[in-house]
Amino acid sequence: MRRRSLATAASVLLLAFSLACGGGGGSSSGSGSGGNSGPALTIVNDSFLHGTLTGQSYSVTLIAQNGVGALTWSISPVSPTAQYVTGLSIDPATGVLSGIANFGGTASFNAKVVDSASPPHTATKGFGITATTPLLSGGPQSATLAQYQYFPGMQLSFSNGVFPYSFSLSGTLAPGLLLNRATGEIIGTALTVGVFVSTLTIQDSFSPPEVVTEPVTITVVPPSLALPNSLPNRLLENRPFSGRVIATGGLPPYHFSVVSGSMPPGISSIDPNSGQTSGTPTTLGNYSVSVSASDSGNPPQSVTGSFNMTVSASDRTQRYHRHRHPGRQ
Numbered sequence: 001m002r003r004r005s006l007a008t009a010a011s012v013l014l015l016a017f018s019l020a021c022g023g024g025g026g027s028s029s030g031s032g033s034g035g036n037s038g039p040a041l042t043i044v045n046d047s048f049l050h051g052t053l054t055g056q057s058y059s060v061t062l063i064a065q066n067g068v069g070a071l072t073w074s075i076s077p078v079s080p081t082a083q084y085v086t087g088l089s090i091d092p093a094t095g096v097l098s099g100i101a102n103f104g105g106t107a108s109f110n111a112k113v114v115d116s117a118s119p120p121h122t123a124t125k126g127f128g129i130t131a132t133t134p135l136l137s138g139g140p141q142s143a144t145l146a147q148y149q150y151f152p153g154m155q156l157s158f159s160n161g162v163f164p165y166s167f168s169l170s171g172t173l174a175p176g177l178l179l180n181r182a183t184g185e186i187i188g189t190a191l192t193v194g195v196f197v198s199t200l201t202i203q204d205s206f207s208p209p210e211v212v213t214e215p216v217t218i219t220v221v222p223p224s225l226a227l228p229n230s231l232p233n234r235l236l237e238n239r240p241f242s243g244r245v246i247a248t249g250g251l252p253p254y255h256f257s258v259v260s261g262s263m264p265p266g267i268s269s270i271d272p273n274s275g276q277t278s279g280t281p282t283t284l285g286n287y288s289v290s291v292s293a294s295d296s297g298n299p300p301q302s303v304t305g306s307f308n309m310t311v312s313a314s315d316r317t318q319r320y321h322r323h324r325h326p327g328r329q
């Protein structure tokens with residue numbers, strides 16, 4: 001996402017000029033009577049200053065600690081190739097950095113402060129400022145997900161503005177989904193089928209904040225209809241049997257129908273509403289039946305599955321035949 005790429009680029013740039021300046025915490029130098037016995041002169045602002053919009057006024061006060069007497073501030077480029085904070089300047093006496101941000105993206109500078117000790121103490125520190133174009137909405141967002149399926153979040157499409165952002169939501173979310181207010185992502189597991197409409201509000205950190213909205217529509221559909229192998233592969237001749245074809249997913253109730261093949265002789269056909277079948281198989285052999293299941297969705301889902309069954313002799317029947325015909329296997 002755009003805001004993440006800007007933050008990554010800024011981090012790399014800040015690392016570069018931090019190393020050039022001797023570390024992110026600033027550096028100090030100087031000597032004099034008692035000048036090195038106390039804490040060092042230090043610039044205490046975070047290295048990544050608050051952002052702004054290109055072409056807009058900007059102001060921030062740099063702060064130093066442990067200085068002696070009046071302080072004198074100055075700024076300079078980090079390097080000849082690094083983008084500079086064009087349009088901004090610092091008040092030598094107050095440390096107020098201000099002006100019109102005539103740059104885009106992340107620009108950097110070195111700040112230097114000198115106190116009034118004799119000899120004077122000096123501290124330097126590298127800083128970065130990101131200037132962007134105004135916050136823009138990405139327009140309506142939509143997503144379709146299956147009921148009970150984890151939703152990792154839709155890709156947000158807003159751009160620009162001043163990082164960091166805050167997010168809020170109005171309207172209706174599917175039960176089980178929630179808004180991550182830090183990232184703006186809608187995540188979770190939807191528990192209810194339906195169409196849920198809400199509005200995502202994005203606010204940036206410009207002063208005053210910019211605000212845009214994006215309509216969000218999330219459609220939760222029933223999980224995919226499936227027909228697992230719920231009938232046994234082996235039945236025993238002359239032994240009562242009761243079983244059921246089971247459908248999963250989709251939107252109950254289901255409807256079942258035999259597409260091809262048949263159940264073994266003695267076993268009833270599959271009930272179209274319950275999937276139930278029962279009876280006593282009477283004939284040895286291999287049998288196959290193809291069953292179609294449809295749900296009550298609009299439009300309905302349908303799926304077809306095949307069931308293979310072998311009717312074999314029971315152990316008692318096999319012992320009987322071996323006793324009557326000892327020469328047979």
